[in-house]
Amino acid sequence: MSDYHDDLRLAHVLADAADAATMDRFKALDLKVETKPDMTPVSEADKAAEELIRGHLQRARPRDAVLGEEFGSEGTGPRRWIIDPIDGTKNYVRGVPVWATLIALMVQVEEEGRIGWEPVVGVVSAPALNRRWWAAKGSGAYTGRSLMSATQLTVSRVGRIEDASFAYSSLTGWEERGLLPGFLELTRDCWRTRGYGDFWPYMMVAEGAVDMCAEPELSLWDMAANAVIVEEAGGRFTGLDGRRGPHSGDAAASNGLLHDELLGYLRA
Incomplete structure (x- = not known):
């Protein structure tokens, strides 16, 4: 079992909460959309999903740092959660179902005498496609409905x-x-x-x-x-x-x- 099994379970809980929030507003006629300074769109659903995830993390992992697309960086330390509440916002606001919530945990590692960061847990949840993918370092990658109902992922063997x-x-x-x-x-x-x-x-x-x-x-x-x-x-x-x-x-x-x-x- 991976050292990060509990973190992976938590990431699934975070994804469940985000999925409920984002699906509730997907294709809503009154969805509020703004333009950020970099000229990319952000919807009320992006902000709501990230706030939900941050709230859960504050309760479950109060010592961990968080970096999110909409609300920036918060906290310090050797563990940091990385959040993209809706990857594919342009699709989301147009009603295209190809978008997902991305949640990762990164930890500090020493590489050639320097401190770096490595992702050790990742969940990608695309509720409008009814798909979810996840992995924890050393445990393999999976897709399915839940941790209990999953198929292991393997890359192709195409060599040319x-x-x-x-x-x-x-x-x-x-x-x-x-x-x-x-x-x-x-x-x-x-x-x-x-x-x-x-x-x-x-x-x-x-x-x-x-x-x-x-x-x-x-x-x-x-x-x-x-x-x-x-x-x-x-x-x-x-x-x-x-x-x-x-x-x-x-x-x-x-x-x-x-x-x-x-x-x-x-x-x-």
Whole structure:
């Protein structure tokens, strides 16, 4: 059993509470939506879900720090919960069911004499799709209705780019970073491409339904839960710079066999 089993159970409780709040307002005609300073939308449901999760954590893990997309950082210490209350807000506000609550626990670790952070628990809950995925370090990755009703996840064994399926979010970010030529070359060379976006391609990599995915601009809360789920399913999750984990401001995930080639295409 993982050292983080109790934290994983708590993350499921947090996801249950968030799911109830977000589904209650999904497709509501009077849903209030604002534009944040970075010009991305935020709905009342984003804020309500994060407040709910923070309230639960305050009671259950009062010593732990919290970082959330809507309300920032709170607390200090060697354990930190990372929350994206609705990953895919643009989908949410348009009635597209591809959105999820992302919850991760990160702990401090020593790497080559330096203190870093590693995600050790991740839950991705997509209630409008009726799907949930989760993992805890050392315990594998799973999908299902609950901890008691779950199927273990395993990445694909596709080993050649020309046989591989690649998922991405959009073209504009690659163009803005000057990485579009390599991105387009990859789309020409691989077997299949689809623009799913947000959390979903990472979960499909973990399931073995997609072989690799990448995004050129992300925040920690977009990646932390995805990273531990992909790795526990046997895959690799790095930045475009090859650094392991959700620390680079961008992401590449794969079944592992294709990872170095994937990074070769997408690096400047």
